Every structure is written in C-alpha cells, then in structure tokens.
Amino acid sequence: MTFAKSLESVLIPLGAILFALVLFGLFCAFAGANPVEVYHSIYRAAFGQWSSWQNTLIRASPLMLSALCTALPARLGLVVIGNEGALVLGGLGAIIAGLSLGESLPPWGVQTAMALLGMVFGGVWIALVGFLRHYRGVNETISSLLMNYIAIALLNHLVEGPMRDPSSLNKPSTFPLAVLNRLPDLPGTRIHYGLIYGLVACILAYILIQRTPFGFAARTTGGNIRAAQMAGLPVGRLILIICFLAGSCAGLAGMVEVAAVHGRANQSLNVGYGYGGILVAFVARHNPLAAALVSVLLGGILASGGILQRVHDLPDATVLVFQGLVFLVVLFSESLYQKEGV
Amino acid sequence: MMTPPPNLEIVHLSKHFGPLVALDHVSLRIKPGTFHALLGENGAGKSTLVKCVMGYYHPDRGDIVINGQSRTIDSPRRAHQYGVGMVYQHFTSIPAMTVAENLVLARYDRKNWLNWPQEYEALAAFLETTPFRVPLDVPVSQLAAGEKQKLEILKQLYLQSRLLILDEPTSVLTPQEADEVLGLLHQAVERGELSVLLITHKFREVTAFADEVTVLRRGAVAGQGKVADLGVADLAVMMLGEAKPPKVLNKTPWLEGETILELQDLHVLKDNGLEAVRGVSLRVGRGEIVAIAGVSGNGQKELVEVLAGQRSATGGRVTIQGQVYHATRREMLDYGVVALPEEPLRNACVPHFSVAENMALRTFDRPPQTRWGVWLILKAMRERAQELIQGFKVKTPSPETPMEQLSGGNIQRAVLARELSSPQIQLLIAANPCFGLDFAAVDYIHEQIVAARNRGVGVLLVSEDLDELLSLGDRILVISEGRLVYESPISEADLLQIGQAMAGHDHVHPQGQ
Numbered sequence: 001m002t003f004a005k006s007l008e009s010v011l012i013p014l015g016a017i018l019f020a021l022v023l024f025g026l027f028c029a030f031a032g033a034n035p036v037e038v039y040h041s042i043y044r045a046a047f048g049q050w051s052s053w054q055n056t057l058i059r060a061s062p063l064m065l066s067a068l069c070t071a072l073p074a075r076l077g078l079v080v081i082g083n084e085g086a087l088v089l090g091g092l093g094a095i096i097a098g099l100s101l102g103e104s105l106p107p108w109g110v111q112t113a114m115a116l117l118g119m120v121f122g123g124v125w126i127a128l129v130g131f132l133r134h135y136r137g138v139n140e141t142i143s144s145l146l147m148n149y150i151a152i153a154l155l156n157h158l159v160e161g162p163m164r165d166p167s168s169l170n171k172p173s174t175f176p177l178a179v180l181n182r183l184p185d186l187p188g189t190r191i192h193y194g195l196i197y198g199l200v201a202c203i204l205a206y207i208l209i210q211r212t213p214f215g216f217a218a219r220t221t222g223g224n225i226r227a228a229q230m231a232g233l234p235v236g237r238l239i240l241i242i243c244f245l246a247g248s249c250a251g252l253a254g255m256v257e258v259a260a261v262h263g264r265a266n267q268s269l270n271v272g273y274g275y276g277g278i279l280v281a282f283v284a285r286h287n288p289l290a291a292a293l294v295s296v297l298l299g300g301i302l303a304s305g306g307i308l309q310r311v312h313d314l315p316d317a318t319v320l321v322f323q324g325l326v327f328l329v330v331l332f333s334e335s336l337y338q339k340e341g342v
Numbered sequence: 343m344m345t346p347p348p349n350l351e352i353v354h355l356s357k358h359f360g361p362l363v364a365l366d367h368v369s370l371r372i373k374p375g376t377f378h379a380l381l382g383e384n385g386a387g388k389s390t391l392v393k394c395v396m397g398y399y400h401p402d403r404g405d406i407v408i409n410g411q412s413r414t415i416d417s418p419r420r421a422h423q424y425g426v427g428m429v430y431q432h433f434t435s436i437p438a439m440t441v442a443e444n445l446v447l448a449r450y451d452r453k454n455w456l457n458w459p460q461e462y463e464a465l466a467a468f469l470e471t472t473p474f475r476v477p478l479d480v481p482v483s484q485l486a487a488g489e490k491q492k493l494e495i496l497k498q499l500y501l502q503s504r505l506l507i508l509d510e511p512t513s514v515l516t517p518q519e520a521d522e523v524l525g526l527l528h529q530a531v532e533r534g535e536l537s538v539l540l541i542t543h544k545f546r547e548v549t550a551f552a553d554e555v556t557v558l559r560r561g562a563v564a565g566q567g568k569v570a571d572l573g574v575a576d577l578a579v580m581m582l583g584e585a586k587p588p589k590v591l592n593k594t595p596w597l598e599g600e601t602i603l604e605l606q607d608l609h610v611l612k613d614n615g616l617e618a619v620r621g622v623s624l625r626v627g628r629g630e631i632v633a634i635a636g637v638s639g640n641g642q643k644e645l646v647e648v649l650a651g652q653r654s655a656t657g658g659r660v661t662i663q664g665q666v667y668h669a670t671r672r673e674m675l676d677y678g679v680v681a682l683p684e685e686p687l688r689n690a691c692v693p694h695f696s697v698a699e700n701m702a703l704r705t706f707d708r709p710p711q712t713r714w715g716v717w718l719i720l721k722a723m724r725e726r727a728q729e730l731i732q733g734f735k736v737k738t739p740s741p742e743t744p745m746e747q748l749s750g751g752n753i754q755r756a757v758l759a760r761e762l763s764s765p766q767i768q769l770l771i772a773a774n775p776c777f778g779l780d781f782a783a784v785d786y787i788h789e790q791i792v793a794a795r796n797r798g799v800g801v802l803l804v805s806e807d808l809d810e811l812l813s814l815g816d817r818i819l820v821i822s823e824g825r826l827v828y829e830s831p832i833s834e835a836d837l838l839q840i841g842q843a844m845a846g847h848d849h850v851h852p853q854g855q
Contacts, residue, residue: 211717211718212716213706213707216702216706220692220695220703223693224692226652226689229651230651230689231671232670232671232673233671234671
C-alpha cells in the first residue's frame with residue numbers, strides 16, 4: 001500500500017466524521033442548544049474522566065463483536081446486516097446454557113458453555129444467510145435484515161411465554177442467571193470481561209483475514225469470484241464458514257450482554273448494538289482493528305445520551321440522530337476513494 | 343402514408359482509434375428497398391462502421407450521403423431524422439413495462455399527460471401497417487426472445503425509421519425465431535417499405551435473406567456484390583482471407599500419446615438458461631494442442647468455464663487421465679490442470695491484489711508460502727513472485743504493485759507465469775490467450791504455449807483467431823451452435839470448410855456450390 005493510499009484511508013473517514021459533526025451541530029442549533037456546548041458535554045460524558053471512560057468501554061465491547069458480523073462477510077463481498085438478530089439469538093443461547101447448567105459446573109465452565117452456545121446460535125443464524133445466498137441466490141442483505149425481525153420475535157415469544165420468569169412484571173424476562181455465573185468486572189473497574197472478548201475477537205479476526213491461507217482465500221473470493229473459482233477455491237464453503245464466524249461474534253456480543261450487563265434475557269438485548277455494529281464496520285472500512293477503535297468512539301457517543309437529555313434538554317434520541325448522520329456521511333464518503341487503475 | 347426508405351451512401355469512410363485503423367476507406371451503398379448484409383469476423387470493423395452512421399462516432403474521413411446530400415450525423419437522434427434507425431444486439435426495452443408503454447417511451451416527445459385509450463388506438467392502427475404481431479398490453483418480461491426482438495424493430499418503425507440497421511439480431515434467438523424475424527423483414531423489403539442493413543457473421547442468413555453483401559476484413563472492404571452472384575466459398579475467402587503461411591514455431595513432431603483430457607457428451611447452459619454446449623465429446627492427448635475454432639457465442643466460452651471451474655456442466659463427463667474431474671483445487675493440483683483465460687484481469691486475477699498475491703493464487707496454501715497449514719509466509723510469496731517476474735519478464739514496478747496497474751500484456755504474462763510454473767502440469771486450458779495484446783506479447787505467449795506442449799502438456803486452445811489456431815494447433819475442431827462440426831489434423835485442414843463450418847453452414851461442399 002502506498003503512502004498516499006494509507007493517508008487516504010485515514011483522512012476520508014476522519015473528514016466524514018468531521019462533516020457529520022458540523023451537520024449535527026446544525027441540528028442542535030435548530031433544537032435550541034449551543035452546538036459547542038453540546039460537543040463539550042459529549043466529550044466530557046464520553047472521555048472526560050475515568051468513570052466516563054468506563055461507561056464508554058462498557059458500550060464499546062458489544063459494538064466490537066457486533067461490528068465483526070458485518071466486517072468479516074464484507075471481505076467476501078457480502079453485505080450482511082443481521083447483527084441484531086445474531087446478537088439476540090446469541091443472548092438466548094447464552095441464557096439457555098446458563099439456566100440449564102445452573103451451578104452444576106464451576107462459574108468459568110458455565111460461562112464458557114454460555115459463550116459457546118451463544119456463538120453457535122448466532123453463527124448458525126448468519127450461516128443460514130450465507131447458505132441462502134450461495135445455494136439459493138437470495139440477496140444476503142435483505143435476508144439478514146428480515147431475519148433480524150424473526151430473531152426479535154422469537155426472543156419476545158420466549159420471554160413472554162415458555163421462558164418467562166413470572167416475577168418479571170413490567171418487562172417480561174427469563175429467569176435470572178445465578179449471580180455466581182455472571183461475567184465479572186475487570187479488577188478495580190466497572191468494565192466487564194466483555195471488553196477483553198471484543199478486543200481479542202477483533203485481533204483474531206484481523207489475523208485470520210490478513211495472515212492465514214483461509215483469509216487469503218476469502219479475500220480472493222471477495223476480490224474476484226471468477227479468479228477464485230479458477231483457482232479451485234471452495235467458494236460455497238468459504239461463504240458458510242465466514243458467515244458462521246461473523247454470526248458467532250455477534251452471538252458472543254449477546255452472551256456478554258446477558259452474562260455481564262442484564263443477567264437475564266429480555267427486550268434490552270435489542271437496544272441497537274446490532275445496528276451500531278453495522279455503522280462501526282462501515283466507518284472502519286471492514287478492518288477489524290479499526291473496528292475496535294471506532295467502537296470506542298461510538299461507545300462514547302452512546303454513553304453521552306443521558307447527559308444531552310439532562311443538561312441540554314435535547315430529546316433522548318439525539319444520539320441516534322448523531323449516529324445516523326455519521327452513518328450517512330460515511331456511506332457517501334465511500335464514493336470519494338480513488339478508483340485504482342483503468 | 344409511409345415515406346420511402348432513404349438512399350444511403352457511405353463514401354470512403356475512415357476511422358482511427360489511436361494507432362489502430364478501425365475503418366480504412368470503406369464505401370458502400372444501400373439502395374432503397376434492398377436487404378444488405380454486412381459480413382465479417384469479430385473486430386473486422388462492422389460495429390464501428392454502423393456507429394459512425396448512427397452518430398456515436400465521428401469518422402476521421404469520408405462522407406455519409408443520404409438521398410444525394412452529404413450529411414453530418416452527430417447523434418442517433420439526427421440519424422432518426424434522416425430515417426435511419428438501429429436495432430441493437432441486446433434488448434433495450436424495459437422488462438416491467440408493457441409493449442405499448444415501451445413504444446410510447448421510445449418517442450422523442452415529452453408529453454405530461456398521456457391519453458392511454460387514444461394511444462392504444464393509435465398503436466393498434468400502427469401495428470396494422472407492420473408485418474409484426476406483438477400483444478400491446480403484455481409486460482415485456484413475459485415476451486419470448488423473438489417477440490422482444492420484434493418489439494425492438496417495431497420501436498424503430500414507430501419512430502418512422504425506414505432504413506433499419508440490425509446488429510447481429512439473431513444471436514439471442516433460436517434458429518426458428520431468427521428465420522421468422524428475418525423473413526418478415528425480407529418481405530417488407532420486397533414490398534419496398536424498408537431497407538435493411540444486417541450485421542452478421544452467419545453465411546446462412548446472408549444467402550437466405552440478403553440481396554447484396556459487403557464483407558469487411560480488418561477495417562477494409564474485402565468484397566462486395568449481389569448475393570446471387572457470389573457463392574459461399576467466395577464469402578468464406580473474403581471473410582477469412584487467403585491462408586497465410588503459418589509462423590514458424592519450434593514445434594517438435596507430434597506423437598500420438600495417452601489421453602489427458604476427455605469430454606464425453608458435455609452439456610452446459612449459458613446464463614439465460616439456454617443450452618450453450620450441446621453434447622461435446624473430444625479428447626486431448628499428451629503433448630498435443632487441440633485447437634477449437636468458432637465464432638464467439640457458439641458455446642466455447644461456457645465450455646472453457648466448465649474446465650476452469652467457473653461453471654457447472656448439466657450433463658456429460660469430464661475425465662482427466664481416466665479420473666472424473668470436478669475442477670476442485672485438490673484435483674487441479676493433483677492432475678496438474680492450469681488455465682489461461684481470456685480477459686485475465688476479469689477471469690484470473692484479483693485486480694486490487696498485488697502482483698505477488700496474484701501470482702500466489704495457486705500456491706498460497708502450501709509450503710513454503712504457508713507454514714503449519716495456518717500461517718502465510720508473505721516473504722516466501724514475495725520471493726516466489728520475484729523469481730517469476732524475472733523468469734517470465736513481467737514488467738512491473740515491484741511485486742507489491744496492484745495487478746490492475748499493469749498493462750494487458752504484462753497481466754497475461756503474470757498469469758502465464760503463475761500457471762505454467764505450477765509443478766507437473768498435464769493440461770493447459772487456453773481461451774483467446776492473446777486477445778487485445780500487442781505483437782511482442784502475442785509471440786511470447788505463443789512460444790510458451792508451444793514450449794509447454796513440447797514438454798508433454800496437453801493443450802486445449804480456444805480462439806477466435808484462426809491464424810493462431812492454425813499455427814499452434816496439432817488438430818483443429820470447429821464448434822458451431824454448441825456442437826463440434828468439423829475435425830481435422832492441422833496438416834489437412836481446409837480453410838474453406840473451416841469457414842463454412844464456423845458460419846453454421848450445415849452442408850459443407852468442398853467446392854462451394
């Protein structure tokens with residue numbers, strides 16, 4: 001990669017985010033708040049002090065895992081946006097494992113089982129998208145989007161029916177996970193172990209894609225499927241495996257939310273980490289390492305939502321407006337990259 | 343009332359694209375009420391000529407004279423004003439809209455309000471004046487290919503075009519549909535309502551429907567006259583040229599060897615679901631170049647794609663040294679199958695990958711480029727690429743340069759290096775390996791193919807360049823409409839018969855008539 005190209009891949013997303021900041025400033029001004037003060041509040045709430053950093057990082061960890069659900073298939077040329085569905089199913093798988101094992105295993109054993117079942121649930125969910133795409137010619141973007149609704153409906157059905165804890169009145173939920181089995185915090189912080197999961201997953205994903213023959217085969221397929229076929233690469237198998245891995249990352253995000261944050265499965269699982277992950281993947285241009293950084297940035301924005309409401313009297317959804325603006329501008333900025341060659 | 347067809351004369355038209363002479367002083371005349379065929383191989387200049395007439399290209403020299411007056415045509419719309427309209431090879435109707443809507447859409451006027459009952463009445467009345475019957479209220483997507491082609495022609499008639507230029511209109515039709523469409527046009531021409539300029543490379547269409555014919559070869563008129571005065575033999579010679587002495591290539595004498603590749607009754611569909619390869623059986627022996635000639639679009643692309651792993655066959659068997667072959671990576675390595683496809687950047691490379699990465703496509707998952715089965719050794723890839731770049735004289739700034747920044751000749755060299763450096767090659771599949779390359783690159787690639795053959799590699803060479811096939815091949819086959827219709831050792835090959843077989847002429851008479 002030449003220097004100009006590396007520079008381009010940093011400057012364009014940065015420029016896009018700056019432009020989105022300007023647009024968001026206009027929005028705030030129209031809503032009657034001083035944009036500069038709003039930005040200052042966001043900064044303070046996200047990165048101002050150690051406690052705000054902790055809030056930010058807690059939100060960043062599911063985003064990292066969820067982003068991989070879009071970033072990995074993107075290397076094959078697939079646009080998968082089933083993050084929310086895979087995350088919800090992963091949460092379901094985790095709670096099923098956690099509740100059925102109870103205290104029959106030591107906590108680390110239960111947590112491992114929860115993670116594994118969550119990953120399998122999410123992985124199979126997205127592998128289904130890959131299967132439909134490769135063997136039935138169904139557009140993966142549409143199918144993964146629609147499967148989000150199925151997954152959420154499945155969650156609602158289970159927490160309101162078969163798996164409902166009768167004592168959960170206002171917010172139907174499953175029975176709670178034994179306190180013993182909950183994912184602990186990193187020593188001396190409020191940040192749970194999910195952050196480590198997220199960072200490790202991003203690093204492993206990067207290594208898998210960039211440094212293994214499997215990743216090389218996947219990138220070849222994404223770069224030119226005809227060349228991949230000519231080299232005899234098993235395109236169908238690659239699609240299934242990558243989609244499975246992608247879904248299992250989002251599933252792990254669901255497990256983290258269940259095991260570390262909520263302690264049970266309920267509608268709080270689909271609060272937008274799935275869609276946030278899509279945003280992260282696109283801003284990071286589907287590079288797993290960049291996705292980890294962008295997740296921290298977006299986690300900070302999400303963490304500042306409450307402050308905006310309290311201090312500036314802006315609606316609660318303001319951070320979603322910000323998130324949406326960033327997404328739109330970043331998608332538009334994709335057209336700025338120089339086309340190579342003839 | 344119908345206006346009579348215009349009298350079109352093309353006078354000494356020339357067109358250059360950079361150093362390439364696309365048209366060289368081409369003259370032809372289409373008298374009102376004649377059916378004129380424009381015959382020639384791919385790249386002979388047929389399309390360039392009609393694009394000049396239609397105003398897509400501006401000719402460098404020469405005149406277009408319509409009804410006795412020299413005209414400058416700068417756009418298709420201008421051509422329409424003079425009554426000249428073109429029907430393209432590919433359908434330009436909107437599938438989701440009805441026939442009537444497509445016809446109204448084709449008009450140049452912009453009405454804000456359409457009175458559909460009135461339009462339908464007018465369209466029905468218009469259809470009465472034409473020989474074509476197409477249902478007006480049916481969406482185009484529900485029409486058969488032949489009906490779609492009729493709609494394309496109807497659009498031109500609706501725009502008052504009286505001289506129709508048809509660009510290989512039958513390539514997407516079944517033979518029956520083609521005969522019907524051309525037959526109806528022929529009748530309209532006989533009644534003096536239309537003139538037709540038919541671009542084709544099928545002799546049968548020329549002899550069956552055309553009154554006059556112009557043959558182009560390499561941008562120049564190679565022959566002209568009334569079809570009645572010319573035989574198929576004359577047309578074949580005009581189109582393909584006299585046999586030239588083959589280039590001297592260092593070919594060792596060919597010895598009948600064991601069979602490497604065998605195809606048995608292979609059937610393959612093309613993208614639109616029609617059968618492209620209809621029962622092809624052939625064998626390629628050790629150290630033999632089997633050359634397959636044919637006009638493009640007769641199934642050779644699909645045949646090659648099956649062998650290269652880019653398409654699945656619907657019937658028949660492919661065996662390599664007696665073993666069934668499915669084009670998996672394992673089999674390609676075990677049996678030593680490599681390929682040299684046409685348009686290498688599209689078929690054999692990842693454009694934004696570096697030259698080194700592209701050169702590793704066949705070897706990246708084995709030592710020394712992969713260690714312990716899971717770790718890529720980038721250094722080994724780069725070193726291997728450097729060896730290949732030197733060995734095959736690929737001109738590239740560095741192994742890290744993206745493939746798409748190389749010239750066409752160097753891209754094909756890089757692919758050639760990757761493919762021919764595979765260990766123990768048994769079979770090479772080559773399809774138009776020199777298409778679009780300069781002479782130096784062509785000679786180099788030819789030498790390499792022959793060298794591989796001399797080492798005992800079996801080669802299946804598909805090409806649209808007959809000279810290439812005749813100079814490289816040991817045996818020549820002709821594919822037409824998905825079937826092999828001619829076979830002969832290269833020493834006994836008869837250019838006339840090959841030309842007729844390529845043109846889909848069913849009955850090959852050695853002496854023409």
